[in-house]
Amino acid sequence: MLCIARAQHFDFDASRKKLSIPFRFVRNSVIVPVNINGKGPYNFILDSGVGLMLITQPNLVDSLNIDYKRLVKIPGLGDGDDAQAYITGQIDVKIAGTQGYGISAAILKTDNLNLSGFVGMPIHGLIGYEFFNNLVVQINLADTTLNIYRPKDINRIRKKGDRIPMVIEEKKPYIFTKVTLPDGSSSLNKLLVDLGAGHALSLDYLIQKKGMPDKFIAANLGVGLNGPITGFIARAKQLDLGTYKIHYPLTSFPDGNNTNIRPSIPRDGNIGMEILKRFKITFDYSGNAVYLKKAAKFREPFEHDMTGIEYYASGPGLQHVIISRVEPGSSGYEIGLERGDEIVSVNFKPVYRMSLEEIDNIFKSKHERTVLLEIYHSGKAEMVVLTLRRRI
Template identity: 50%
Template sequence: MFRILHSSKYLFLPLLLLCLAVLAQAQHFSINDKLKQVKLHFRLVRDMIVVPVYINKKGPFNFVLDTGVGLMIITDPQLVDSIDLITRRTIKIYGSGNAESFEAYTTSELDVKVADGIKSNLVHAAILKKDHFGLSNYAGMPIHGLLGYEFFSQLSVKINFMDSTLIAARPGKFKPFRKGIKVPISIEEHKPYLNTTIILPDGCPVENKFIIDLGAGHPLSLDNLKQHKNDTQKAIVANLGVGITGPINGYISRINEFKIGKYTFNNVITSFPDTNTHRSYFVSRDGNIGMGILKKFFLILDYQNGLMYMKPNYRFKEPFEHDMSGIEYYATGNDLKRILISRVEPGSAADEAGLTTDDEIITVNFKDVAKMSIVDIDNLFKSRNNRNVLVEVYRDKKFETVVLTLKRRI
């Protein structure tokens, strides 16, 4: 497993988009004619917006809303037997370069319901024959798929991260936020983009083009490390996520300053994908803006009018923090209640304490991890520099307790 807590979970799905682009042109969701708007609750899990979805009157299934994905994707192959598919055909998905292919199904039109009053129109999906992303293990709860462009394309969507609610209405029906900003966006290859500014170390502003990516767990990702090498402080090697061809390696550091409209962020944690694992894109861009920044705002996304409205919420002034333990871990077991270590960063607090890959975490500060969410564990491990945390692990058929002294690494 390579689900990690700072990752953009599925940054690169361009070939899937290419294979199914003809279907995508007709797919969208709309609101029942008798309603003005529809409100639903979501779960924010490791910075993923998880909504209940019914398919062919079966469910609910847990889907991640992701503006970085061009089509509805069912990542859990077991759903093939659960949703009464009429027809399906097999396609091969290829990554860039010489990467190996893998197989997926394309479905016939599905009856998809996200909430009472939001209906699907000609929505098809791709079903992966093998779960290549391990989102359930990453989230610590069952995740069945991703819902992207077709949900946002014909709706105006207001997202409130404070009370975990989402309201969908027809395009242009929401009033702009008072004391907020209006940001022009462009929709290209079924994804939203904006142009904004990064301040380089010499003080010069540089305009960059970013995807607005609700599916990315990091605050910011930049594709050109060389341009920003003097703007970064410490950098750590990391797995940045999983793409269509496998893990995305790279570095995590900070940049001095990032601006959206009148809002400025300092010391922003930023991912830099390694050029050896960098993918080519259909649309030229400089990186993506992820949930680490987006969740600091009330948001309205209006694809039809090419606009995003933003207003700071109470998270706006919270500093950007990264994991201080040096542990990458995932949930496993039938109920996803066991926590296993997948990687330990050399020189980190966990490495100094002697933790290793495949150790099973049993308790954290004397609390059974089976009674904690994976988000609770994340929050403890990035809570405070120099904080002592007691971690009990199981290895080689015996239990061992270690003291982690959390260490801010970037």
């Protein structure tokens, strides 16, 4: 195991004890600059839920002069066939002052994820285990900075936070913790600590074991390597994280139609960025621990979209916002919004001057708030009034 860990890892100048790397935080994604084979920087999402660097833009193969060894199938969640990817030989990878050693990657044959459309800016891939396995990585969302240390220098980090034991299995980090459901029942759960998941909490297979909580909504939970992930959203009563208690987090419950293959490592679900962003997070893979220190947003309520519409960025410069789904019975559905409609402006502000995150924040801002949308529908523009309605 140690040989594998050393085979693919990152390090920085031996004369330094600490390295600070700025990042962008957009739509619950930590985005770092990555240079590959002397070109870039490219935008990669830091994702502790991936065990192999993943390049999601197939056109980078030619521009980076990457040699690949073979075509493989990648199983995973989603309502579709297995994704296909090319496995590369060793490539030269740098992340803002760090150097990768022995790094290889998988390059998607087709960009099934459309991360650029989801985030609203060009995204070229995901990087996880290789960046964490040889370093201590502290993620400070207050100043959007990664503070990087070597494991031998972890004691230099003041106020690391509450230590939670963590196990690394097949290059992914897991913790064991208690989840309490609305009916008061609780259980110890094995959860993946997943920086790449935008949601708060996801509990796999619980529908099959216990059924759904009384109050829930149907939802598209995201996109996996094999297509859309469908299911439901409800609220757990409480999640314990060390000494911290997370009350009424929004919780995703994937339905049984998504699982073409169960994870090779049995687990009960994952903790995503909607919870993790409420902490300063320090990952210490070699010490089998994650440290959490309460941040300013710790007590912010968990709110879900109040429109029932899902959307993505598209077109030149990702400046067009297209509706991909409308939940039946939602306020968006009731005013006639449809898949394929384009949102042109929100409260008279053109969407090309807004980020998707700004739109998200408006759409989950306040129950009974009215929002004026300009929509391009059936070949013509029209103004509609949308009333936000809390659904869960």
